Amino acid sequence: MFRADGTKPMGKPAEAKVPVAAVINGRHGSLRPLDASDASMLYRRSHDENVAATWAEMKVGPFADEAAFAGHVDGLVSDPKRAFFAVVDLQGDILGWLCLMEARVAHQVVELGYVLFTSGIQRTTLATEALYLIIRHVFEELGYRRLEWTCTAENSRSRVAADRLGFTYEGTLREGLLLKGMPRDICMYSMLSSEWPSRRATMEQWLDPANFRDGRQLRSMNEIRAEL
Numbered sequence: 001m002f003r004a005d006g007t008k009p010m011g012k013p014a015e016a017k018v019p020v021a022a023v024i025n026g027r028h029g030s031l032r033p034l035d036a037s038d039a040s041m042l043y044r045r046s047h048d049e050n051v052a053a054t055w056a057e058m059k060v061g062p063f064a065d066e067a068a069f070a071g072h073v074d075g076l077v078s079d080p081k082r083a084f085f086a087v088v089d090l091q092g093d094i095l096g097w098l099c100l101m102e103a104r105v106a107h108q109v110v111e112l113g114y115v116l117f118t119s120g121i122q123r124t125t126l127a128t129e130a131l132y133l134i135i136r137h138v139f140e141e142l143g144y145r146r147l148e149w150t151c152t153a154e155n156s157r158s159r160v161a162a163d164r165l166g167f168t169y170e171g172t173l174r175e176g177l178l179l180k181g182m183p184r185d186i187c188m189y190s191m192l193s194s195e196w197p198s199r200r201a202t203m204e205q206w207l208d209p210a211n212f213r214d215g216r217q218l219r220s221m222n223e224i225r226a227e228l
Contacts, residue, residue, distance in 0.1 A: 016108040016143040019083035019100035024133045027207070028126040031133055034077050034084035034097050039070035041094045045118040054118060057155040059179060082114070087121060087130045095121035098134050108145035108193075110138060115158075122157075125207065131165060132203045139196045146192055150176075153185040162189040164221050166199040201228055 021033035043066045046054050055061035063069040076084050082101040086094050099114040112134060121127045138144045149167050151158035163169070167189035176186030191199060202225045205211065211218050219227075 014143065016103070016105045016110070016145070017141075018105055019103055019110060019138075019142060021083045021085050022137075024085070024137055026126075026129045026133050027209075028124075028129045029087065029089040029095075031085040031098065031130060031137075032088060034073070034086040036070070036074045036077055038086055038094050039073040040066065042073065042097075042116075042118070043069045045093075045095060045120055046116065048119060050119040054116075057152050057158065057179075058116070059114070059177075084114075085134060087117070087126070089121075089126055093120075095126070096130075098130060100134070100138065102148070108143065109148065110142070110144050110146075111148040111150065112138070113148075113150060125212075128165075128203070129207055131161070132200075132207065135165070135191070135196070135203075136200065139193050144193065146190055149189040149191075150186050151189075152179060153187050155187075159187060165191075166195065166202060166225070167191045168195075198225075198228065 022031075023033075024031040043063070047062055047069070051062045060072065061069075063072065076082065076099075081103075082099050085098045085100075087096045087098060088094055096115070096117040098112065100110055101113050102111040104110070112131075117127055121130075135147060138147050147167075149158075149162050151162070153172055168191065170188045170190055173186040173188060175183040177184055202221060205224045205228075206217070206219070206221050211224075
């Protein structure tokens with residue numbers, strides 16, 4: 001049946017899938033469900049000489065000892081409303097985690113948040129690939145329409161990453177949360193499924209082995225985006 005103007009009415013959009021952590025393989029590493037047994041390795045990697053920087057913009061941490069951290073990780077993996085993916089390199093070392101959270105499946109909206117990247121993965125090709133894998137999973141396998149990314153206004157590392165990957169800055173929520181007892185402004189970014197094909201092309205060209213020589217990139221993400 002068509003409307004009087006000749007257009008066909010849109011049907012009810014299909015619901016997205018509830019996020020559940022899964023194995024997603026890449027060239028430089030993989031994602032897999034975070035497990036409570038991962039706490040020991042992650043504690044060592046996240047509480048090294050870079051501990052202050054690692055936890056500065058996180059809602060919790062650093063932790064007093066491994067037992068306290070293990071209890072926290074156990075709570076994370078037991079939360080049915082959040083899906084935590086461990087980021088694993090080719091040697092099987094766990095270097096961080098990613099989380100899909102705040103899913104509104106009826107509206108096809110989900111947030112990529114509570115990201116923990118230890119110093120061993122920061123500014124590496126695996127870090128970019130891990131984010132590419134989770135974003136692709138959100139749009140192509142889970143069926144979401146909108147992916148959100150939030151961070152504190154002072155979190156320059158996260159803001160640079162959002163811009164680099166092609167998220168759109170939407171504004172700042174003034175004093176949007178209390179972070180370790182202090183009111184903080186929250187920056188909101190998003191990516192839409194309609195934008196994903198172009199963002200995917202950019203990321204895949206950057207990740208292509210041909211874009212690297214002696215471990216160094218030949219073209220930046222922004223340079224590739226400008227050429228497409």
